[in-house]
Amino acid sequence: MGLTVVSGNGHTWRLTGQIGSGSEGFVYGVDDARPLVAKLVPDPPDPEAYRRRVAHLVRQRREPRTVRLLSGTPVRVAWPLVSVRTPDGTDAEPVDGYVMTDMRHAYQPFNHLLSTSARRAHLPRATWASGLRTALALARLLGELHAEGYVVGDLKPDNLWADESGRVAMADVDSWQFTDGRELFPGRMRTPGYTAPERIGAPAGTPPGTESDDFALAVLVHQLLMAGLNPFAGHPADGGDYLSYDDNVLHGRCRITDRTSVLLPRSVPPADLLPRRLTELFRTAFTKALRRPTAAEWAHALTAELAPGRLKVCAVNARHVHTVERPWCPWCDQAERGADSYPGHPREET
Structure with a gap:
């Protein structure tokens, strides 16, 4: 007999199997005509x-x-519809x-x-334009959440969804x-590589502020564009041992703020593929904890980079899209170094 859950009013759902897991819970399919899943948290710190x-x-x-x-x-947010528990x-x-x-639907x-x-x-x-559109949608959604008084606190790829048109959605609202x-x-969850420096090592239970989300947003935008x-x-680069993303965060090891601070493979995308406007936002986000760009500021800048005439398509590979500020294709440069983040065929139609 499969696993079942029951709501407070006695409605029962049959779960169809585990489809995902996170730091605290497990997600199961639900046998229902509607696109539903159930998240169960077997051992929360305080049930x-x-x-x-x-x-x-x-x-709410x-x-x-x-x-x-x-x-x-x-829908852009996988909001809890009803509380359930196993019988x-x-x-x-x-x-x-x-x-x-x-x-997933x-x-x-x-x-x-x-x-x-x-x-x-x-x-x-x-293409790279898809990354820009997705970053813009993420910044807009986060800005809306902040405006309504919510703080994600543990913003990371595992809590996010996207599609090919650039739309974005969030899950794990219970954190x-x-x-x-x-x-x-x-909020009490945090994830290495997406945790603002002031929260690294902070006592458990320290409430995050919107500025912690702003740090994670900058990390995610960087990943989308790089x-x-x-x-x-x-x-x-000083010869010390690599310990973790968080150790690099605490010591300011970041190529975009100090190119001499880290060693990276030659195959990674070139640092100068970014437009100047976005580069300055990244530098501020990663060096000025008290004045990080907000989600609204990111949305404004990303909108500008998607304006007509701001993007250029490579003459060799139509999958290679880049800012007009770059005189030649950064993705072809990357390919010459042993990798191609957007491989395609010459003169491929978009």
């Missing part, structure tokens, strides 16, 4: 607090601020969770945009930070 968090999110789905976020098709009376302890929209995992092989397999028409009345439900390269990737 009662987790149940209250999900219950408040379910209730009907509030104006959340209704605005959930408007449009396809009592079994050998195992009941497990709490919630049912949400299955984002409209999107693909965000990571598919960050890998050359995954792009070729799942998003074959994606967000939000208020309900006077009560704060703090073929998946994390801005804090690289071996320390």
Whole structure:
């Protein structure tokens, strides 16, 4: 007999099998005519607090601020629709969770945009312009969340979805930070490589601010425009041992702010492929904790880079799209060094 979950009003769903997992929970398919999945969290640090968090999110789905976020098709946020738990009376302890929209019906995992092989397999028409459009959609969505009082707190590829047209969606809403009345439900999750320096090593439970999301947004935009390269990737150039992304963050090892700080393979995309406007935003995001560009500022700059006349298509490979500020194709330069993030055939039609 398969796993089942029950809502507070007694409605039962049969789960069809595990389709994903994260740092705390597991996601299962749901046997339903609608595109639904269920997330179960078997061992939260405080089970009662987790149940209250999900219950408040379910209730907030009907509030104006959340209704605005959930408007449009396809839905951009996998919001908790109803709290569920596995039935009592079994050998195992009941497990709490919630049912949400299955984002697979409209999107693909965000990571598919960050890998050359995954792009070729799942998003074959994606170019650098696709990265710009996706970055813009992400910045706009994050800006809307912040305007409505939500903080993601653990913004990373594993919580994101995207499609070939540049649309973006978010999941794992149960880890967000939000208020309900006077009560704060703090965010507490963090992921190496996407954690702002002021949060690295901070005491557990320290509430994140929107500036921590702004740091993660800058990292993600960099990855979208640099073929998946994390801005804090690289071996320390001073001869020290590589320890982690977070260690590089804390020590300011970042090619875009200090080219002499890290050693990277020759095959990575060239640093000068970025437009000057975006380069300055990255430098500010990674060096000025008190004045990081906001999601709205990123949206404004990315919109400008997508304006007519700002993009150029390589004469050799139509998959090679780049800013007009670059006199020659950066992707052809990368290909000459042993890799091609956007491989295609000469004079391939777009």
